[in-house]
Every structure is written in C-alpha cells, then in structure tokens.
Amino acid sequence: MGKSHDGGIDGVIFEDRLGLSKIYIQAKRYDPKNTIGRQILQSFVGAMQDVQKGVFITTSTFTKEAITYAENQQQKSLKLINGDLLADLMITYGIGLEKIKTYTVYKLNEDYFE
Numbered sequence: 665m666g667k668s669h670d671g672g673i674d675g676v677i678f679e680d681r682l683g684l685s686k687i688y689i690q691a692k693r694y695d696p697k698n699t700i701g702r703q704i705l706q707s708f709v710g711a712m713q714d715v716q717k718g719v720f721i722t723t724s725t726f727t728k729e730a731i732t733y734a735e736n737q738q739q740k741s742l743k744l745i746n747g748d749l750l751a752d753l754m755i756t757y758g759i760g761l762e763k764i765k766t767y768t769v770y771k772l773n774e775d776y777f778e
Contacts, residue, residue, distance in 0.1 A: 672711030677719075687717040694724040696747060702729040709740055721745040 675689035690708045692700060700722050712718050718740060725746045726734075734742040745753070754760050 672708045685717075686715045687719060688712050688715050689719050689721065691721045692723070694722055696724050698724055700724065700726045700730055702727065702733045705730050705733050705742070709737070709742070712740060717741045717743075719743045719745060721750060723747045723750065 672690055673688050674691045677687040677689065679685040679687060688708075688711070690711075692704070694700070700720070705720060705726075708718060708720055716739075720734075720742060722745070725748075726744050731744065734744050
C-alpha cells in the first residue's frame with residue numbers, strides 16, 4: 665500500500681495476531697497552509713469499507729468541517745493527528761529523531777553539607 669491509486673489507505677495496523685481487527689492509516693504530507701477538508705476524510709472513510717477504525721495523519725491541519733465530520737461519525741471511529749500532535753508524538757516516542765546532546769540537571773544535596 666502507500667502508492668498512488670491506493671484507495672486512500674497508506675497502511676494497516678493489526679490489533680491482534682490473527683488480523684481480525686484492523687486500523688487503516690492515511691497520511692498526507694502537506695504544507696501547513698494546505699488544510700485537510702471534509703471531502704478528503706469522506707474519501708478515506710469510503711475506502712475503509714468493512715474496517716471500523718482509522719487514523720488520518722497530516723503534517724498540516726484539519727478544517728473545522730473535517731474535525732466535526734470525524735467527531736460525528738456513527739459507523740467509523742476516526743482519530744485525526746495534525747502536524748502539532750504528530751511532532752509531539754514523535755518527540756514523546758523518539759520516532760524519526762536523532763539525539764544530538766543530553767543535558768544533566770543537578771540538585772544540591774543539602775545533607776552532604778551537614
């Protein structure tokens with residue numbers, strides 16, 4: 665998956681070893697000014713077919729209409745990850761990052777001086 669004409673699905677997460685429960689992934693690398701609208705989410709939901717869970721990741725943001733559409737989904741469970749949340753998750757879990765320098769913070773041990 666992940667090629668053009670992929671039906672809107674860029675990846676699959678198997679929640680169990682047998683693959684009975686899946687989460688579909690769609691990722692868009694967009695300029696921050698190019699937002700993800702409702703129509704793009706609707707295409708993703710249409711591509712999900714019988715899969716009930718989906719994660720849509722973008723380096724930009726979602727329009728208010730897109731967010732409302734995802735929140736009001738009755739049939740599917742959608743998680744939207746915008747560029748800010750994506751950066752936070754990458755930092756939290758150390759994904760796609762290279763450690764350059766580590767700092768040590770010291771606290772004075774007052775018992776040492778007694």
